Amino acid sequence: MLKGIPKILSPELLKVLAEMGHSDRLVISDGNFPAESMGKDAIVIRCDGHGVPEILDAILQVFPLDSYVEHPVNLMEVMPGDTVETPIWDTYKEIIRKYDDRGDAVVGNIERFAFYDEAKTAYAIIATGESALYANVMLQKGVVTD
Template sequence: MLKNIPAILSPELLKTLCEMGHSDRIIIADGNFPAESMGKNCKVIRADGHGVPELLDAILTLFPLDTYVEKPVNLMQVMPGDTAKTPIWDEYKAIVAKHDERGNNAIGQIERFEFYEQAKTAYAIIATGEKAVYANIMLQKGVV
């Protein structure tokens, strides 16, 4: 046990966050995301039973966002014509604002298939049990 480390962060996830360098990216994926097929060349960390907002908040207590890029946080854009609602994004905005002074200005969107391509080059993918749709979020690490 360690003090001041959010309990939701497993030893494997803590190790991965520590190993990551500046500009490395990590995906916190919803339950529908093809984590295993996208993560063939990176680490896939299982966090079944956990939601994305809880993990995002815990990770951002330790993880600096990149200040050298305009949008170090990226969401998977809703497909044109899709009527899915994304209320979870409001939670993400509040969490990012809690941990980064840029707040909503640090958050961008990436077209769905481009998000998949970028996920293939991520350092790690966290596969969660999140049930919300379009709940995938990509974080780019900064410096401490």
């Protein structure tokens, strides 16, 4: 165990976060996301017993968001015609505001199939047991300055 590191971050996940470089992307996926098929060229880490918000909160304690792109955080857009509500997005924005002074401005949306294409090029995918729909979030790593 280490001091100051959220206990939810396993040694495997900490290793991956430390290995990632500037502009590498990380997907934190909900329970419906096809993590294994999307992650054929990525590291897939299973966190099935956890939800996306608790993983996101823990990661942002140690993971800087990219300051060189407009949206270093991206959500999967709801498909036209779907009547799904996404209150979890508000939870994500609340968490992000705790760790990044740019607040909600860092959050963008990517069309569902474009999100899948981007996920296929991610450095790693964290597969959670999150049951909320459209709860996938992609983070782009920034530079550690301190």
